[in-house]
Amino acid sequence: MLAVIFEMIFVIGVMTFVTFLAYTMVLILKTFYVSRHPINVLYKTLKQVLFSNKQPEQTNYFPDLNGLDKELYRRLKEYCKHYSWSGMGRIVKAIYSPDCHRCGNTANTQSPNVLHLPGVETQLYFPLDILSYDIGILEKNYLVIYREFWKAYQSPAGTVWQTHDVSKGKCFAFCLFFRGNWVKENCQHCPQTHKVVRSLRTHVQGNVFGNARFLVLLPGTFTSDRHGDSNTRLRCHLGLQVPSDCELVVAGIPQCWTPGRCLLFDDSFIRSLQIEGDESEAPLVLFEVDLWHPDITAMERQAIDYLFAPR
Missing domain, CATH: 4.10.220 (Light-harvesting Protein)
Structure with a gap:
């Protein structure tokens, strides 16, 4: 043993x-x-x-960024720390390339004022079936939206109206949603329209590129050439009251509205609007909503919401 x-x-x-x-x-x-x-x-x-718990240093790929460019890239890095760099290629290029953002040059046909995302499908006017669900909701609720507008227009007490700068004539806006924020006073006067907007799947609600408002343009009004803020959205106009002699011109191509129908266009292209007649005649009344461009991915939408979050 x-x-x-x-x-x-x-x-x-x-x-x-x-x-x-x-x-x-x-x-x-x-x-x-x-x-x-x-x-x-x-x-x-x-x-x-x-x-080691120490994180390796990240390479500075953007040594020449200045001003807003640096701030956007700083926020993008902050966003990607919480989520991922995956799918951010077009946004990185949009921030870095001087040709992809903050153009606002009226000499160019497409020249958004703030963000130009590369590789996005470009059309002046889009077919309505590309966003068929939301277009269907808006057109289905045409009469509800129309009645609530006239109620607010005829009894403006307690509501907030804005005057838009135009080259000639007068243009007024009644905003339910303005640059990423709900206008509570106006939403209370139009509860059904507010509900309709909230039910839209592609309404731009998380950043400053999103709006939902009534527009009233008096006869004799003309808006000179201008561009929208970004090509990541499409602008939808629901015709509520449409006089006989008015038109929207996008990059030289005219279109007219139809009561109860939507018109979908890319407002990053140069555009103008004109309504003939004098102020004694009926105004042009539109319901305007900003919707996500279908080419923008879910990851890109989330990142853009973070970069351009409303204040």
Whole structure:
């Protein structure tokens, strides 16, 4: 029995000694060989990733950014720390490239004022079936929206109206949703229209590019050439009251509204609007809603909401 015990102790001792020798050899090789071998680069990298809490420094890919560019890129990096850089390629290019944002140049046909995302399908007027669900909701509720507008128009007490700058004539806006924020006073006067807007799947609600409002343009009004803020949205006009002699011109192509029907266009293209007649005649009345362009992915929408969050 004692012999068996002594034999086990001997075996354990030998194994311990062998293990000690092996560990010592690893240390010697690490000191005199690994440090001089090219594989040391991989060794150090793995050691940093596996055993260090310190994050590796990120390369500054945008050394020449200034002003708003730097702020947008800073916010994008902040966003991607919480989510991911995956799917951000077009947004990165839009921030970095001077040709992709804050153009506002009336000499160019398409030149959004704030954000121009590359690779987005461009059309002047879009077919309504591209956003069929939301278009269907708006046209189905045409009479509800029309009645609530006239109620607010004829009894303006307690509501907020805005005057738009136009080249000629007068234009008034009654906003339910303005640059990413609900206008509570106006929503209370138009509860059904407010409900309709909230039911839209593609309404731009998380950033400053989103609006939902009534527009009233008196006869004799003309708006000179202008661009919208971004090509990530499409602007939808629901005709409520449409005089006979009026038109919207987008990049030189005219279109007219129809009562109860929607007109869907890309307002990042240069556009103008004109209504003939004098102020004694009926005005043009539209319900305007900004919808996401169908080419913008869910990840891009979420990032744009973060970058251009309303204040």
